[in-house]
Amino acid sequence: MTTKLTLSARTDVIKEAKKLAKRHRTSVSAMFERMVLAMADKEPGKRHIGPLTRKATGVIAIPKGKSERQLIEEALSEKYGADQ
Secondary structure, three states: OOOOOOOOOOOOHHHHHHHHHHHHOOOOOHHHHHHHHHHOOOOOOOOOOOOHHHHOOOOOOOOOOOOOOHHHHHHHHHHHOOOO
16 A cells, blocks of 8 residues: 655755656656665664565575575585686
8 A cells, every 4th residue: 555745855856866766767756665665674673575585485495504604605606616
């Protein structure tokens, strides 16, 4: 559900927001929403998890005796070869 919100800003800021939105093929409203959620994520103890991440959660299990870091290192090593 969305709710309409009216904001006030300097004319030059509004023009810049519209340019950014057009360049990124989105709306000013969508940019504002993402910015607020990103800022909220930076607050201690508060994490917003997007729908794709939520859906993917629990897709794989980490093998016993291995850390997430070890799995990432192994995957990168397989993809790009041994340390150079």
